Amino acid sequence: MRYVITVQYDGSGFHGWQKQPNEKETIQQHLEEAIEKITGRPVSVTGSGRTDEGVHALGQVAHFDSEKIMPGPKWVAAINFYLPAKIRVIRCEEKPNDFDARKSAKKKTYMYRMYSSPVESPLRAGRETWVKSLDVSAMDRAVRGLEGTHDFSSFMTAGSSAKSPVRTIYSASVAREGSSVVFRITGNGFLYNMVRIIAAILMKIGSKEIPQGSLIEIMEQKDRSKALGLAPASALYLQSVEYTD
Amino acid sequence: MRYVITVQYDGSGFHGWQKQPNEKETIQQHLEEAIEKITGRPVSVTGSGRTDEGVHALGQVAHFDSEKIMPGPKWVAAINFYLPAKIRVIRCEEKPNDFDARKSAKKKTYMYRMYSSPVESPLRAGRETWVKSLDVSAMDRAVRGLEGTHDFSSFMTAGSSAKSPVRTIYSASVAREGSSVVFRITGNGFLYNMVRIIAAILMKIGSKEIPQGSLIEIMEQKDRSKALGLAPASALYLQSVEYTD
CATH class of the missing domain: 3.30.70.580 (Pseudouridine synthase I, catalytic domain, N-terminal subdomain)
Structure with a gap:
């Protein structure tokens, strides 16, 4: 069974x-x-x-x-x-025996949690990443550009075993939820470290270190050496896996 | 200074x-x-x-x-x-030198966080108390009866050093916030363990172990032996202290 x-x-x-x-x-x-x-x-x-x-x-x-x-x-x-x-x-x-948790998966959703405040909060440690200030609407506008089918080579860590760097993103957004800022992304699959690489770029956009258009520019270069580091793992959540289209 | x-x-x-x-x-x-x-x-x-x-x-x-x-x-x-x-x-x-963090305090707000789900969530451990199911509106109706100035002897642990068991509650509510259930209470002061005693009774009302009217009945008995245990400390937060009326 x-x-x-x-x-x-x-x-x-x-x-x-x-x-x-x-x-x-x-x-x-x-x-x-x-x-x-x-x-x-x-x-x-x-x-x-x-x-x-x-x-x-x-x-x-x-x-x-x-x-x-x-x-x-x-x-x-x-x-x-x-x-x-x-x-x-x-x-x-x-x-049924032909259901395979890996192969039958159609969509996955990841969530990356952040918060902004002048000082790091001890009650959010290990759950959310602290950023001094975040322009949430700039982050949201930037990330929506990932929606669709693209070559995501720029957002892949060396050592990835993926055969193709092309993935389809069904939705990507950044929004306030209570006092948190939440980045959610749903796709048919993700390259190794892809969500943490995107989250790291989004936090730089949110804190105005780099312009809003940077995320799509980096993606379009299709070159993983352009990526800007990894956001901490402790704020990343595999939210759900879907098995129907 | x-x-x-x-x-x-x-x-x-x-x-x-x-x-x-x-x-x-x-x-x-x-x-x-x-x-x-x-x-x-x-x-x-x-x-x-x-x-x-x-x-x-x-x-x-x-x-x-x-x-x-x-x-x-x-x-x-x-x-x-x-x-x-x-x-x-x-x-x-x-x-100014006449400001005293303890004596000048006019109001305090405590928050007690709960969630209901069939199984306890590892990501909420140490932050929120798990209850299998909660009737939030029954809890809210019950707790609103605490508003006003009352003798809260029933909600005091033995060993309390308070001179008077009378306190004024400015507001008390239970509401859903995202996937959490949050009990908030603002008063001019609280007896020893008072918020955790009330939270424990509210969780019993929420899970229908005792009727909605029990909270006020217990309060009116003005007898601390009637209290029903302490809710876990790990879900209680001193939210704020106010210094103006």
Whole structure:
């Protein structure tokens, strides 16, 4: 039986999603260990994709196969019983065997959270990135230029294994939500570090270090050496993965 | 010269505001040590009031006296340089010598943050209290009954040093804010543990363990043995202190 789980995690203190050959703690490894404790058999958990060290998830999706038949809510309770508190399965459903958490994914949405204030807030540390001041409407106008199908080579870290740098962005926006500034981006996929590279450029636009048009100019150069660093992982969230068009 | 500072802190890992005779870490102690490092002289920092172990602050106010004359923003930068990252001074102003952060305070606002979802969220741990489901409008109707001047003996923990259990509540409400449920209460002062006792009762009303009218019934009994436990400190925030009527 194939089961699909939706997972939330606080990425701090883990070495990302992907299981590591050494002893490092990862989300995938914790999930596999928890399920093995329930079923008594080795199991492989396949995520919709990796998240880097320190990146959080509100709705990561993964699948695993098990001969053990249990209703979804029982799996949720049983897996959570064995997981560390920073990882929680929030849903589990049966799916047909041709459903693949990675290959069947149609859209992903990432969220990058920032706030601006004269002084860094201790209550937002590890969750949102502090910027002294942010011009939210300039950031929003800049980022909307990413919508559509483009070659995103400029926003890719060296070492990316992607075959093609072309991706489709369905929506991209920057908006105030309460006292936070939130950058959201939905696409059919993302290159390695792409969201953090874009977030770093947006923060420079927001704090007027570079002009609003820079984001699209950098994209159009299709050259990853033009990219301007990585925004901190601790404010990045994999928000959701969608499986229908 | 009398200086008044506004302070934010993540209360986790500290033994509350108040300096302790033993070696325990407290907010007041860290502030006094930071200011002593700047001025080279012992200093006493007087807060608007104590906050308990684990309670956070977005706008705690305190005063201290110093012969050292510096503009506010310089004090902010200098004190923050010596503080641990979980405590931040966000403002510093000169005030006349008759301004007293505790005695001059006219109103305080506390915020208690909750959220409801089928499973506890790792990204809200230490910041908001999880309740499976909450009837927000029942909670709001219940808490509005506290507005006005009342004897709040029922909402006081044994050991309170308050001379009178009578306080005036200017406003009290429960509302959704994004995906959170926020209880806010503004009063001329609060008895020991009063906000956490009220929050615990409100969560029982919200999850339909007790009827909506229970909060006022308990208040009217003026008997602290009727109180129903303490809501966790990690979701309580001293939001602001006001000094004008």
